[in-house]
Amino acid sequence: MISLRGVSKAYPRSGDALRGVSFRLRKGEFAFLTGPSGAGKSTVLELIHFQTRPTEGEVQVSRYNSRRVRRRDIPALRRRVGFVFQDFKLLERLTAAENVAFALEVIGTPRREIAGRVQRLLSQVGLAARARSRPSELSGGERQRVAVARALATEPRILLADEPTGNLDPDAAGGVFELFRMLNRLGTAVLMATHDADFVRRHPDVRRLELEDGRLARDSAA
Amino acid sequence: MRSMREALAGFRRTPLLCALSIGATGLSLVILGLFGLVAHNIGGAIGDVERRVEVVGYLLDDAGPEQVRAARREMEALPAVESVRYVSKDEALERARRDLVEFSDIYGELRVNPLPASFHLRLREGFRTPATVSETAGMLAAYPFIEEARFGDEWVERLFALRSAATGIALALGGGFALIAVLLIVTTVRMAILARGEEIEIMQIVGAREGYIQRPFLLEGAVTGLAGGLLALGVTRLAYVVFPVRFAAIESLAWLPHLWTAAGVAAAAVLGLLAAAYSVHREVGRAYGPS
Numbered sequence: 001m002i003s004l005r006g007v008s009k010a011y012p013r014s015g016d017a018l019r020g021v022s023f024r025l026r027k028g029e030f031a032f033l034t035g036p037s038g039a040g041k042s043t044v045l046e047l048i049h050f051q052t053r054p055t056e057g058e059v060q061v062s063r064y065n066s067r068r069v070r071r072r073d074i075p076a077l078r079r080r081v082g083f084v085f086q087d088f089k090l091l092e093r094l095t096a097a098e099n100v101a102f103a104l105e106v107i108g109t110p111r112r113e114i115a116g117r118v119q120r121l122l123s124q125v126g127l128a129a130r131a132r133s134r135p136s137e138l139s140g141g142e143r144q145r146v147a148v149a150r151a152l153a154t155e156p157r158i159l160l161a162d163e164p165t166g167n168l169d170p171d172a173a174g175g176v177f178e179l180f181r182m183l184n185r186l187g188t189a190v191l192m193a194t195h196d197a198d199f200v201r202r203h204p205d206v207r208r209l210e211l212e213d214g215r216l217a218r219d220s221a222a
Numbered sequence: 223m224r225s226m227r228e229a230l231a232g233f234r235r236t237p238l239l240c241a242l243s244i245g246a247t248g249l250s251l252v253i254l255g256l257f258g259l260v261a262h263n264i265g266g267a268i269g270d271v272e273r274r275v276e277v278v279g280y281l282l283d284d285a286g287p288e289q290v291r292a293a294r295r296e297m298e299a300l301p302a303v304e305s306v307r308y309v310s311k312d313e314a315l316e317r318a319r320r321d322l323v324e325f326s327d328i329y330g331e332l333r334v335n336p337l338p339a340s341f342h343l344r345l346r347e348g349f350r351t352p353a354t355v356s357e358t359a360g361m362l363a364a365y366p367f368i369e370e371a372r373f374g375d376e377w378v379e380r381l382f383a384l385r386s387a388a389t390g391i392a393l394a395l396g397g398g399f400a401l402i403a404v405l406l407i408v409t410t411v412r413m414a415i416l417a418r419g420e421e422i423e424i425m426q427i428v429g430a431r432e433g434y435i436q437r438p439f440l441l442e443g444a445v446t447g448l449a450g451g452l453l454a455l456g457v458t459r460l461a462y463v464v465f466p467v468r469f470a471a472i473e474s475l476a477w478l479p480h481l482w483t484a485a486g487v488a489a490a491a492v493l494g495l496l497a498a499a500y501s502v503h504r505e506v507g508r509a510y511g512p513s
Binding site for chain 2: 049071072075076077078079083089091102103106107108150151153154
């Protein structure tokens with residue numbers, strides 16, 4: 001489903017972000033991408049989301065290959081790969097329901113279907129009761145759930161999460177993580193980047209991909 | 223439909239910025255419009271004078287009528303020649319008596335007509351250059367029955383130089399002010415994109431197509447250009463009506479042809495669209511990487 005083969009990424013100013021990283025994430029798999037800040041976790045996620053291209057090597061996501069992908073195919077790829085951020089990236093002027101509806105509208109969902117799908121998505125993340133609240137009226141954990149509902153709007157097969165619990169208290173972080181586990185059980189592959197070593201240690205059953213200084217130092221599945 | 227709704231929403235979100243942009247674009251196009259008005263009138267005046275450019279060939283008295291008819295047919299067939307007029311000796315004398323009243327006594331007492339018959343050649347538009355005029359005069363003078371061919375070489379050259387200078391200035395100023403309008407629209411659209419940066423980022427993340435994101439901004443640029451163009455047209459017309467100007471030998475300025483005004487407003491909209499396309503490509507396009 002996701003495959004990185006000998007991927008290196010260098011930026012003109014900051015130099016090498018990744019060096020020769022290779023791993024595969026299979027359909028329906030769950031993995032942590034760990035490592036200290038600056039290890040290259042966000043770069044890996046951006047490469048899988050085709051926000052950037054490798055300097056060397058190749059990234060394969062479903063049938064899309066970084067060497068051969070056409071510019072016009074990238075939106076279709078991104079609909080298969082949901083993305084959740086540490087800072088949620090919700091639009092403050094919109095309610096929780098409108099934030100989710102925005103994503104559905106953007107991908108061309110027929111108007112008559114949007115309201116029903118928003119309700120289902122918010123129910124799925126346990127936030128049906130807060131549909132009319134604006135992000136400023138929600139807790140951190142609730143905001144992240146809205147962000148997850150939005151990411152699920154395109155019915156992705158893969159969910160990428162970049163430090164999704166970084167701004168949350170332990171209870172809220174645990175709740176969001178359980179939401180990811182539930183989505184994973186329903187068949188969505190999840191790759192969650194985190195630098196929180198304690199959090200990772202508390203879930204030893206989850207595969208761990210450890211990055212250090214741009215290299216893949218350890219893969220618990222290997 | 224959505225693109226239009228979003229473009230109008232863009233105007234509602236930042237009304238002051240949009241008004242300033244339309245105003246500034248309109249202002250730079252007003253200068254272009256006023257200059258176009260002057261250029262149109264100068265062009266018209268030069269064209270009037272140019273149309274009077276004639277190559278005149280004076281015939282020897284012993285030129286046979288058959289020779290003259292054959293030469294006339296040959297000259298009429300030349301691509302540069304618009305018309306050939308033959309003025310006989312009698313017509314020349316009649317004209318001299320009519321036009322040169324102060325010499326009417328002398329012409330009245332003449333027993334022999336001293337004036338020669340002549341050919342008057344007018345050239346087509348686009349062929350009234352010093353080189354073509356001189357070349358045509360040379361061809362005319364080459365006939366053995368032509369005594370002399372004249373065309374006022376000095377003022378033809380000056381006229382041509384004036385036309386070239388006017389065209390050059392019009393192009394430079396027109397290009398300059400059009401560029402200013404483009405830069406203003408580029409900046410406006412760029413600011414509109416930056417103001418909606420968060421929304422655009424989310425659209426890109428969830429998989430919006432490039433066209434879906436870009437169309438409202440392109441439309442906004444075209445509408446800004448169109449509104450600026452219409453504003454410029456209105457202000458130019460107002461200036462034309464309120465301040466009737468006499469320019470050099472032109473009694474009163476003529477208003478621009480409808481084709482010019484329609485083309486000007488359409489060009490403003492197209493410039494707006496192109497300026498927006500540049501901004502959108504720079505600010506939005508890079509999220510999708512190389513094509």
